[in-house]
Amino acid sequence: MLLTNGRIHTLDAAGSVVDTLVVRDGRVAFAGRRADVNPAAREAVLDLAGRTVLPGLVDGHGHLMLLARARLELDLAAARSEDEIARAVGVAASRLRPGEWIAGRGWDQTRWPGQGFPTRASLDRAAPGHPVALVRVDGHATWASGAALERAGIGRHSADPAGGRIVKDERGEPTGILIDLAQDLIRALVPPPSEERFDAAVEAVIAECLAKGLTGAHEPGLDLGAVASYTRLIGRGRFPFRVFAALSGKKAWRQYRERGRPESIGDGHLTVGAIKLWLDGALGSRGAALHAPYCDDPANTGLVLVPPEEVLRLTREAAALGFHVWVHAIGDRANTLVLDVFERALADGGPRPRLRVEHAQILAPADIPRFARLGVVPSMQPTHCTSDMRWAEERLGPERLAGAYAWRSVLDSGAYVAGGSDFPVEDANPFHGIHAAVTRAPREGPDPGWQPAQRMSREEAVRAFTIWNARSIGREAELGSLEPGKRADLIALSEDVFACAPERIARIAPVLTLVGGAVAHADQEVGASLPTSWRSSGMSTSDTSA
Numbered sequence: 001m002l003l004t005n006g007r008i009h010t011l012d013a014a015g016s017v018v019d020t021l022v023v024r025d026g027r028v029a030f031a032g033r034r035a036d037v038n039p040a041a042r043e044a045v046l047d048l049a050g051r052t053v054l055p056g057l058v059d060g061h062g063h064l065m066l067l068a069r070a071r072l073e074l075d076l077a078a079a080r081s082e083d084e085i086a087r088a089v090g091v092a093a094s095r096l097r098p099g100e101w102i103a104g105r106g107w108d109q110t111r112w113p114g115q116g117f118p119t120r121a122s123l124d125r126a127a128p129g130h131p132v133a134l135v136r137v138d139g140h141a142t143w144a145s146g147a148a149l150e151r152a153g154i155g156r157h158s159a160d161p162a163g164g165r166i167v168k169d170e171r172g173e174p175t176g177i178l179i180d181l182a183q184d185l186i187r188a189l190v191p192p193p194s195e196e197r198f199d200a201a202v203e204a205v206i207a208e209c210l211a212k213g214l215t216g217a218h219e220p221g222l223d224l225g226a227v228a229s230y231t232r233l234i235g236r237g238r239f240p241f242r243v244f245a246a247l248s249g250k251k252a253w254r255q256y257r258e259r260g261r262p263e264s265i266g267d268g269h270l271t272v273g274a275i276k277l278w279l280d281g282a283l284g285s286r287g288a289a290l291h292a293p294y295c296d297d298p299a300n301t302g303l304v305l306v307p308p309e310e311v312l313r314l315t316r317e318a319a320a321l322g323f324h325v326w327v328h329a330i331g332d333r334a335n336t337l338v339l340d341v342f343e344r345a346l347a348d349g350g351p352r353p354r355l356r357v358e359h360a361q362i363l364a365p366a367d368i369p370r371f372a373r374l375g376v377v378p379s380m381q382p383t384h385c386t387s388d389m390r391w392a393e394e395r396l397g398p399e400r401l402a403g404a405y406a407w408r409s410v411l412d413s414g415a416y417v418a419g420g421s422d423f424p425v426e427d428a429n430p431f432h433g434i435h436a437a438v439t440r441a442p443r444e445g446p447d448p449g450w451q452p453a454q455r456m457s458r459e460e461a462v463r464a465f466t467i468w469n470a471r472s473i474g475r476e477a478e479l480g481s482l483e484p485g486k487r488a489d490l491i492a493l494s495e496d497v498f499a500c501a502p503e504r505i506a507r508i509a510p511v512l513t514l515v516g517g518a519v520a521h522a523d524q525e526v527g528a529s530l531p532t533s534w535r536s537s538g539m540s541t542s543d544t545s546a
């Protein structure tokens with residue numbers, strides 16, 4: 001297969017731009033000038049019509065499993081009040097038998113009038129007798145109904161579990177809000193979807209990701225059920241995507257620890273090669289662990305979910321077996337703690353897996369240079385900045401903002417950033433992330449941007465979603481750029497991401513997505529022009545002309 005007449009950004013070390021690629025056996029065989037290549041007799045040729053081509057974008061922190069689950073639950077992301085959600089729960093209840101569970105995800109009280117947490121009372125009125133469990137947009141709080149609390153045995157005498165909080169009212173009654181690890185009391189009771197429904201949802205969300213320009217994701221927290229689902233889909237040839245996954249949960253880790261090494265399934269489609277640990281909560285639910293109290297909650301410095309000694313023990317255990325270690329740290333205290341842990345683990349010597357800090361969202365100034373010094377990768381999500389900028393200062397105050405979402409400072413210290421979205425917390429669209437990284441402004445319209453000195457260049461942002469992501473999982477020899485020998489994962493764009501107006505970046509869509517040299521997605525026009533032999537069984541099409 002020969003692709004020619006494009007502006008093909010290889011993202012090799014020199015930043016070469018070429019006009020022609022030859023793809024054979026799923027890999028790049030040649031990248032250079034059309035004049036220097038003689039196509040084989042029956043080699044198919046695709047004219048890229050001058051379009052910009054990039055290596056396939058990869059989400060460095062995307063929860064495919066949770067996105068698929070969210071498709072099977074109530075989607076509350078668009079709700080703008082507690083009442084609106086209660087009404088949706090009432091409608092769902094009217095379609096169920098008495099006492100059946102109602103699950104949902106995506107609510108965000110910072111988008112509602114008053115910005116206060118909701119309570120069980122509205123759910124109990126809307127769906128009496130139904131256990132209801134609604135997960136906050138960031139996954140760090142669950143809003144439960146009275147029936148759900150009852151089934152979990154949560155009452156006024158229940159104490160907070162380690163690393164969690166059962167929010168209570170002034171009379172000492174649980175309000176229905178469960179923070180961080182207190183959520184496990186209820187979540188374990190929600191019945192999972194059937195294998196068939198879950199597999200179909202995974203296929204559907206992969207198609208959505210491909211249409212947005214993603215050819216893969218690093219999944220921070222996969223359970224054994226999801227590993228089994230992806231493996232079934234790979235076996236059926238229905239998984240045109242690459243997932244590098246970190247295990248979550250004791251049960252999954254126990255199984256892989258016994259196995260003794262990472263696992264690769266399919267032709268580079270799924271690698272189970274890391275463990276995910278959570279050191280603190282999130283800023284929106286005030287569970288992020290801070291050195292000093294929250295400005296808008298002066299008695300609270302957040303939650304440390306796992307003792308740092310335990311994080312160190314697990315880091316050593318996983319690293320010795322060749323697993324990478326990804327630790328969630330949002331607050332400045334959590335970031336100091338995880339860097340301390342990694343520093344001690346690295347001092348052991350021995351195998352050196354990639355160590356990543358997921359989010360690295362609020363950094364004390366003294367911690368910023370430690371990433372480069374230790375070789376620890378900050379895995380950051382630019383759209384968290386543009387979503388949180390509305391209220392981050394209320395939580396943190398002006399001084400701490402200097403180290404908040406501070407990717408420019410991190411890059412200037414010599415580190416590189418793995419770029420992601422944290423979908424389903426944010427939209428999976430990687431062009432939203434590139435836009436946020438280079439503008440720090442909302443997508444809705446012209447805006448000077450928030451803390452504009454922390455912007456990335458477009459080149460850096462594209463690298464964060466490609467070659468730097470590959471490096472952060474130790475796969476830079478195989479993925480992340482379009483150089484001979486690497487996998488032919490690439491996208492041809494509707495518009496040039498390096499030349500368009502900044503506000504256009506978020507609207508870019510791929511007209512063509514290849515994974516391992518096979519067409520995984522095409523828009524209608526390009527799809528119609530493709531030789532039939534290129535269309536893979538799972539290929540989807542979309543209309544990008546709008």
Ligand SMILES: [Zn+2]
Nearest residue numbers: 061063220422
């Ligand atoms: Zn996440």
